Amino acid sequence: MAAPKRMVPGFAILLLLLGCTVMAVDLYSANTNPEVQEFQRVELSCVIKHTNTDNPRVEWKKIRNGDISYVFFDNIIQGDLKNRAEIKGGISLVIFNASRTDTGRYRCEVAAAEDQKRFSEITINLTVTVKPVVPQCKVPKSVPVGKSAVMHCQEKEGYPSSVYRWYRNGDPLPDDSKSNPKFLNSSFMQNISSGTLVLGSVNKGDIGQYYCIASNAAGSARCEAQLLEVYDINIGGIIGGILVVVLVLVLITVGICCAYRKGYFANSSRSNGQSYKNPSKTDGVNYLRTSDEGDFRHKSSFVI
Numbered sequence: 001m002a003a004p005k006r007m008v009p010g011f012a013i014l015l016l017l018l019g020c021t022v023m024a025v026d027l028y029s030a031n032t033n034p035e036v037q038e039f040q041r042v043e044l045s046c047v048i049k050h051t052n053t054d055n056p057r058v059e060w061k062k063i064r065n066g067d068i069s070y071v072f073f074d075n076i077i078q079g080d081l082k083n084r085a086e087i088k089g090g091i092s093l094v095i096f097n098a099s100r101t102d103t104g105r106y107r108c109e110v111a112a113a114e115d116q117k118r119f120s121e122i123t124i125n126l127t128v129t130v131k132p133v134v135p136q137c138k139v140p141k142s143v144p145v146g147k148s149a150v151m152h153c154q155e156k157e158g159y160p161s162s163v164y165r166w167y168r169n170g171d172p173l174p175d176d177s178k179s180n181p182k183f184l185n186s187s188f189m190q191n192i193s194s195g196t197l198v199l200g201s202v203n204k205g206d207i208g209q210y211y212c213i214a215s216n217a218a219g220s221a222r223c224e225a226q227l228l229e230v231y232d233i234n235i236g237g238i239i240g241g242i243l244v245v246v247l248v249l250v251l252i253t254v255g256i257c258c259a260y261r262k263g264y265f266a267n268s269s270r271s272n273g274q275s276y277k278n279p280s281k282t283d284g285v286n287y288l289r290t291s292d293e294g295d296f297r298h299k300s301s302f303v304i
């Protein structure tokens, strides 16, 4: 019974000793998930907590979409970060002017100079946030009462992706009009991730200036307010308009008939016929020649 109790601490001390010789470098980071706005300074912290080697070798690698590239190798900053970064305190990586393309995972690797196989590493996940730009907003100009209307708001620069909030006359609209008694007379839903605002059945209370704000961790941007107008579909007016058109058509028809009866068109066709230029009108010409005007008018009224 006593033997195992004495063996356990002995075994643990042995492991600890082994660990010290194998783990020549012990790393930690003040922040493994730094987030910075584009064009700002950021430090990718990598600190040697403990080492038993005098001259550790430091390398930084970037991992983005599965591709690994060197950032700090052979004691110089490589690639895209050249002139934009430096090594601080012998090991941390400082980027002076972060670019949106710097987002990714960075691996700090420190190896004992005398034995390259003994190294440790730590991974830093850098997020470079980008402010939204002014979103493009689509608001219909004018919608009839009772119809639905859709508004769109979107911008594509922001990182992480923007969320969108619609405003009417300066008031932020809730996701669902039903959730707020202030919007009792309206019926709408908005999707803050797609930027779509759908008005179900438009009424006069929906008239107003609409704009949208795109925002993310880095900032926000809004579009110009646009006026939505709502009009009545006036059934009486439409029927009245149709009646007027029908009436005008009837009057024109009656007018043409009367003109035929009074021989207005016959006169003009006779003057054509008298030129004798159209052979197909020969019959008409003959007819006209052989009859006086009164006769012709009488016959033509029978024809009609």
Ligand SMILES: *[C@@H]1O[C@H](CO)[C@@H](O)[C@H](O)[C@H]1NC(C)=O
Residues within 6 Å of the ligand: 039, 097, 099
């Ligand atoms: C940072 O980089 C951008 C272009 O990537 C440049 O326009 C800007 O002037 C730079 N800012 C500083 C402080 O170097």
Ligand SMILES: *[C@@H]1O[C@H](CO)[C@@H](O)[C@H](O)[C@H]1NC(C)=O
Residues within 6 Å of the ligand: 033, 035, 125, 126, 127
């Ligand atoms: C890196 O950070 C971002 C945002 O902070 C997070 O969404 C992502 O899951 C993180 N990735 C890893 C590998 O930790």
Ligand SMILES: *[C@@H]1O[C@H](CO)[C@@H](O)[C@H](O)[C@H]1NC(C)=O
Residues within 6 Å of the ligand: 181, 182, 183, 184, 185, 205
């Ligand atoms: C809703 O409409 C009614 C009648 O049109 C009006 O009296 C009331 O004030 C409106 N409510 C809101 C919150 O606008």
Ligand SMILES: *[C@@H]1O[C@H](CO)[C@@H](O)[C@H](O)[C@H]1NC(C)=O
Residues within 6 Å of the ligand: 191, 192, 193, 194
């Ligand atoms: C909002 O829009 C996104 C993207 O179009 C979609 O995936 C999501 O299901 C929508 N959410 C709701 C509540 O409709």
